[in-house]
Amino acid sequence: MTGTSESGTASGDEATVFERLFEHTPDAVLVIDSEANRILRCNDRACELLGYDRERLLALGPPDIHPHDYEVFEEFVERVRDSGSGFTAELSCHTRDGEVVAVDVTATTVRFDGDDRILAIVRDASARTKRERELRRRSAAMAAADDGVAVLDGEGAVVHANEAYASLFGYDDPEAIAGATWGALYANPDRFELDCRPSVAESGEWRGELTVPREDGDDVPVRASVTGLEDGEFVCVARDVSEERRRERRLTGLTEASRDLLAATDRDDVSRIAIRTVVDILGHEIACVRLYDADANELVRTVTSDAAAELVESALAYDLKSSNAGAAYRSGETVRNGSPTDEAYTDDPCRAEVHVPLGEFGVLSAFDREAPMGAVDVRLIELFAGVVRSAFTRAEREERLRTRRSELERRREELAAADRFNTLVTEVIRSVLRATSGAAVRQSVCDELAGSSLYEAAWIATVETRDDADAVTIDSSAVATGSFSETDEESFLTSPFARRLVRKAHDADTAVVERRRFESESRDEAESVADDESIAAAVPVACGRQRFGVLAVAGAEESGFAEATQSGLELLGETLGFAIIADRRRNTLIESDSVELEFSFESPLGDLSAAFDCRCDHLGSVTDAGDAHAYETRITHGDFAEIRAFLDDYPAVRECRLVERRGATCVVEITVAGAPPGLLAEAGFSLVSLHASDGDTRLMAEVPSDEDVTRVLDTLSEHWDGVELVAKRQTPTRRADLPVPIDGAAGLTDRQRSVLETAYEEGYYDWPRRHTAEEVAESLGIASATLHQHLRAAEHTLVSSFVDDERE
Known part of the structure; x- marks a missing residue:
């Protein structure tokens, strides 16, 4: 290497010294041609720092070494040219491995090969930079930390603190607590000497809970840690845990x-x-x-x-x-x-x-x-x-x-009550069957009901047709007066509540259940009987279309008036109605004298008899379907087409069908809307005959001699138009001990006898029937119409034998 000084060419010894310094200095040294942006010379330390071999490094220029801050490099070179030397810590170098290394650069201008060049001494500053960065980070972290941080001297006095630490004690400026001792800051002044210092000396750290007294009187709980430093000082990190304590109290309260x-x-x-x-x-x-x-x-x-x-x-x-x-x-x-x-x-x-x-x-x-x-x-x-x-x-x-349990309990109670009620109804029905008269039947029902565990009162009453709530007549009754506010039976039965209940069931023609409402004039009186409030129910006494009054019961037990019990009461009312009808029929049969009543009324068959000068005889009912009823009628007129055409003009006639024609006589099945003749049986009367001739329809019924004729007339007038009583005849009851002819069955064919015996064995003649005609016919393998033909022929033969024998 050849170097030059400002005065000229350097001597050989100086060149040798410069060469040694250049190659063996511990820092990287570069000679840079700033004009050509080339590296002219480098030492081994420069190659080691940048990661290149010498040949490769000399092929690079400053832009390759400082690609990310080349502008900073240019500004630095400009300053060195102007002043002859310079220093910067703002540059960093890119190594061959892509690593960025922070460096300190000291540069000066030198003569190199006769030209002005830049001699740059580059020192790796990454360690220092890292330390400075760490110091800045720690300082910034200390300043920005949410926790309070303070450096304490060996006696526990504050040397330095951040704002968070000062705020623990109510100060905004950390300088306000500089020099403050442990005892002046915390509520327990001896804690530092007795606890913190020994713990730090032993383990290097102390942690615990402290209390900071505030001027406003509120003590602040603080969680702190103290750590020892090498120079005998301490670092104290403290945190206000009052919010944490509040959250803990909240969580405990929430639990x-x-x-x-x-x-x-x-x-x-x-x-x-x-x-x-x-x-x-x-x-x-x-x-x-x-x-x-x-x-x-x-x-x-x-x-x-x-x-x-x-x-x-x-x-x-x-x-x-x-x-x-x-x-x-x-x-x-x-x-x-x-x-x-x-x-x-x-x-x-x-x-x-x-x-x-x-x-x-x-x-x-x-x-x-x-x-x-x-x-x-x-x-x-x-x-x-x-x-x-x-x-x-x-x-x-x-x-x-709970609802389900209550419902199950209620159902159990209802079932228990229903069982008790069913037992009661059974006993009532037995008493009805044992009774020998209608009055006895009524009284027996009342006694059984009022004497049961479900009710305290029972009565049967009839209601007059006029709109008078007091028009209620008591037929039979049984009342336990101790269970009600009234002092005697008559007072209870004639009370407004009892009369209204009977009237309401009569008018509604259905079961009625009501709680008693006391008509007390004073509040004290109402309160005195509040514990005696009761429930009552009333049902019609009925059989088919006939009404015979109202059956009423009263008591204090809820189970006696449940929904299932109400249907049982309705059944009891129907049973009582049936018993009354049966009693009337029995009276008709066993009375020594009976009355035969003959009525006339208007009917399509009456008009038919006048139109064709014929006679129409009722043979019996065939079927009932809702409000329509089919009857077999014998008409002494041979043209069925004329009969049907005539009856088609009457809205009440729903259908007319030919059953059979016998010469000039037709047997016709007529379906009409309205009440059937069978309603007489429902009312307890016996139908003797029903026919129409000369434009007049006549009905004859047999009733007990003590029967109210007006009631019979009213019953018929409810269903037919123009009903009039034509005749009333006292007739002796037919003897029940007619002699049985020895050869009564002699005229029967084998087939008639077989069909008759089978029908009898199958219960066809029982009441009620155990098997219908269709079922008996099916068991014999014949049609129902064939069964009827055999039975009628057999019955005709048997009846003829009785009647003929009696006449002889």
């Missing part, structure tokens, strides 16, 4: 509240506990729970805190942001916001709000008057809302279980 919530039995209890917790534990005095009302399709405010109730009451237009609550419910996500600060909202009593959905149950809302709620506050409310939602789910499940 206790969660236990209370999960023990709540219904929605109201859950709502009350939730609001109490939000106010007392979470510290939000304005809160409310809104539950979804499916029927109204809206959120209904169920429970509110006292402050919320006052707010709603004092500000009528303020609705606790129900629209935001609805948005939370619909979206299933928390809705929160702080109130705007412009003048339009200066009257808003709340500064912040949060609405947390409670699943399908509703929304929990909390409000703050002072400032927006922090993320921690919102998170705690959300966590608590999850517990509330679980409590609602559990309460709903428990409520369903």
Whole structure:
């Protein structure tokens, strides 16, 4: 290498010295042609620093070494040219491996091969830079740390502190506590000497809880750690844990509240506990729970805190942001916001709000008057809302279980009552069967009912047709007067309540159940009998279309008036009606004398008899279907087409069908709307004959001699037009001991005898029938019409034998 000084060419010894310094200096040395941006000379340390061999490095220029901060390099070279030398710590070099190495560069201008060049001494500054960066990071971290950090001297006095440390003691400027001793800062002054210093000496660190007394009287809990330094100083890191303590208290309170919530039995209890917790534990005095009302399709405010109730009451237009609550419910996500600060909202009593959905149950809302709620506050409310939602789910499940248990208990009670009632009905029916007269039947029913464990009173009454609530006649009764406010049986049966009950069941023609309402003139009197309130029920006494009054019962036991029991009472009313009908029929059969009543009335068959100068005889009923009834009628007119054409003009005639034609006589099946002749049987009367001739329809019925003719006339007039009593004849009852002819069955064919015996064995002649004609025919393998033909022929033969024998 050849170097030159400012005065000229250097001597050989100087060149040798320069060469040695250039090659063996511990720093990288470069000779740079700044004009050509070339590296003219480098030593081994430069190659080592940049990662290139000498040949490759000399082929590079400064732009290759400083590609990212070349402008800084140019500015530095310009300064060196102007002043002859310079220093910079702002450059870094790119190595062959792509690493960026921070460097310190010292440069000077030199004469090299007769030209001005830059001699640059480059020192690796990465270690220093790293230390400085670390120091700056630590300093910045200390200054920006949320925790308080202070350096203490050997006696525990503050040497340096950050703002966070100063704020623990109520100061804004860290310089305000510089020099302050441990004893002056903390509530327990001896703690440093007795606890901290020995622990640091032994293990290098101390951790513990401290208390900072404040001038405002509030002690601040602090969690601190003290670590020893090499020079005898200490580093103290302290943190205000008052908020942490508050959160811990909140969490403890929420845990206790969660236990209370999960023990709540219904929605109201859950709502009350939730609001109490939000106010007392979470510290939000304005809160409310809104539950979804499916029927109204809206959120209904169920429970509110006292402050919320006052707010709603004092500000009528303020609705606790129900629209935001609805948005939370619909979206299933928390809705929160702080109130705007412009003048339009200066009257808003709340500064912040949060609405947390409670699943399908509703929304929990909390409000703050002072400032927006922090993320921690919102998170705690959300966590608590999850517990509330679980409590609602559990309460709903428990409520369903309670309802189910109550329903099962109610059903058990109903079944027990039904069993008792069924036993009672069985006994009543037995007493009805044992009774020998209608009056005895009625009284027996009343005695059995009133003497049971279900009822204290039973009576049977009839109602007159006039609209007089007092027109109620008691036929039979049995009353345990000690169970009611009345002092005697008559007072109870004639009370307004009893009369109205009977009248209502009569008018409605169905079962009626009512609780007794006392007509007390004074409040004291009403209260004195409040414990004696009873329930009563009444059902019609009926058989088919016939009504014979009302059966009523009263008592204090609810089970005697359950839904199942009501249907049993209705059945009992029908049984009693049937017994009355049976009694009347029995009287008709066993009376030594009976009355034969003959009535005339208007009918299509009467008109038919006049039109064709024929006679129409009722042979019997065929079928009943709703309000339509089919009868077989023998008409002494041979042209069925004329008969059907004539009857088609009558709306009451639904259908007319030819059964058979016998010369000039037709047997016709006629279906008509209206009451059948069988209603006489339902009323307890016997139908003797029904025919029409000369334009007049005649009906003859046999009734007991003591029967009220007016009742019979009224019964017929309810169903037919123009009913008149034509004749009343006293006739002796047919003898029941007719002699049985020895050869009565001699005229039967084998087939008739077989069919008759089979019908008898199958119960066809029982009442009620055990098998129908269709069933008997099926068992014989013949058609129903064939069965009827054989039976009629056999019956005709047998009846003829009786009648003919009697006449002889």
